[in-house]
Amino acid sequence: MWLKRLSTDRIERCTATPAEKPLIIVEPFKSALRVCALNDAAAALGLRDAMPLADARAMYPALWVENATPQADRELLEAVADWCDGYTPLVGLDPPDGLFLDISGCAHLFGGERALGADILDRLARQGLSAQIGLADTAGCAWAAARYGDRRLVPKGDTRASLMALPLAALRLDGKVLTALAQAGLKRIADVIDRPRAPLTARFGEGFLRRLDQALGHEDESIKPRLPLPSYVAERRFPDPIGRQEDVLGCIEQLAQELGLLLERRGEGARLLQAALFRTDGKVYRLETGTGEPLRDPGRIKRLFIERIATAGDECDPGFGYDTVRLSALVCERLDPVQSGLAGEDNQAELAHLIDRLSARFGSRRLTRLVPNNTHIPEFAVAALPAQAVRGSLAAHALSQESLAQESLAPVRPVRLFSRPEAIEAVAEVPDGPPARFRWRRVVHEVIATEGPERIAMEWWRDADGHALTRDYFRVESKEGVRVWLYREGLYGREMIHRPDWRPQWYVHGLFA
Amino acid sequence: MTAAMPATLHRLRQAVAKIEGQETDLCSGSPVLALGIRTVDALLQGGLAAASLHDIAPAAVRDVGAAAGFALALAARAAKSGGDTLCIQTDFAAIESGDVYGPGCDLFGLQSSRLLILKVSRPLDALWAMEEALKCRALASVIVELPHDGPLADLTATRRLTLAAREGGSFGFLLRHRPSSFTGSVETRWEVAAAPSRPDQFGGLGRTAFVLSLTKNRHGAAGRWPVVWNHHDRDFSALSFGVAEAAVDRPDRTLYSHAG
Incomplete structure (x- = not known):
């Protein structure tokens, strides 16, 4: 599929001006601006691609000129690709202005290949996008037919004959090879198709013949799908769009039921589910939700999407409603049926x-x-890992408690740890000793009991820049009974030799109960 | 009060619940969570009632750690018979009082591998998550931590939470950062202050000590007790205020001489 006027269509869609106004898009090229895209009206005036802007202006001073924004074009192309997901799950991007759709096995759902193509063109035209569709056995041939063919629909087995008449540019070659071919007097595909291959390869490189083989179907070319292909899909289309959240959720539940049957037959459960909501105006919302255990219960799937939609909130605006809802299981895992006990719920x-x-x-x-x-x-x-990712086995090898040998009556680690240690002012009686009093959050605490120091040095790989200082930890109890975990950063002596102006800094790192 | 009374009352309550056609969880598992101190348990008629909500607040701002510890201690006792514990914290509460620290919890008596931690950005989300979690039977207890005095957890919210807890049968602990003046539909309300521990014979820190004030109790009078938490046996005991023994010079301990 070729979106012929992608850039100009994008701008015209936004500004709502009549299409008759000639519009050209310019990009900088070798310190000058030149035309890189133009609309039908501009083409009718005789303007061409790659023409310098100065020339175009000289011919028609009243031209509407815009700067090229490849990023926006790319986004539009991806939005169209998203929308095309409604026709086939296998959509590949062909930047800057093409899409590949693998419609094998999908066409009959839309009343045949011709009807499908017409439907796409019709809907795109309503969106203000002009497109040309080529339909053929191979991706290369379809590409050629969309851009250069007079017959857009190439029948099965007719690939070779239809390619013959097309120019060599239809083979997706880069400019250098094309110029070289033109210099050799080779213009059409018919000129090269029966020539001996060895001299052609020697002269024009391997890429040239590969493109030819791909177009003819001698060499396989796989369409790179934009999105992962789901293992299981259930889908529902509506003649009248639905917009109410309850309807959408009800639909998801029904789809989940269908999906559940598919999954059950294969003894699997879904770990990652995606609901795709196709809005009537072409926007597609994809809501994903993961599960901790393989799942196929429709009620539970619906509950997950209730939560997901609740958080999506405004970013999931139904507008004029959705005309297609699709539920797919992206990641599946084995789920054996479990004998349900009589004892009640699990x-x-x-x-x-x-x-x-x-x-x-x-x-x-x-x-x-x-x-x-x-x-x-x-x-x-x-480490705090997502609870869904932690399965029993991972959590099992617990911390070796012996390393925190209990020689104290009180626990040696705090129940709360500050993710960012809080700097405090502390006064110690001897430089290396525990603090006698400290001020934390503007309150002065008198220390009555301490344990420590527990010296914890940074691991050498964290010490690469020489800034990771050793910490002396103290467990400290104040007069009021507040127990905190303090540390002094850096050692007097060896770590402060290089920094004569260094003062010890104290931090509160955690709270004991 | 005799020891037989709580049991009799419990049986009577079940009978009433059956007559009212109310689905009750009181009959399955342990209906109450005894603290292990006779005077306190007697006032609570056996212990903290399961399937209900309990409010815990620090007596002063500096006692946040102690209040968090008391909630953790109760959760540790509740988890004795199995089940996970869910801690819900708002981001702001985590900045104020620190993140739940796994190794510390392990040492304090609550297995950190049985701990689920949920961080949310708004207090409203925390209450929502707590309501959902309380309905789940697989959890032993749910602790929700709200910054300040938790103004959102008012009468209506606590009523909802109580209903949810009744459905699921687990303990709900509402941990506030300041004592609040809100009337809530809670079973008990505690104010926790840190107390100086009784030092060991070497002058080091002793077992974790609290001063508990029971300020609201559905089943009886309020009270105030100094208690000690024994994290090995997961047991409370009364703290006797004796004169601390004179600190003796302590020899170097192997742990610290190795650590350097």
């Missing part, structure tokens, strides 16, 4: 569902489980 499944729901609502990184790390640095000693 608590673990309920917990897994709660974890999924909270993760769907707040994001999977916000609901975490703590997994111990093998390090002495307090802030790195545990």
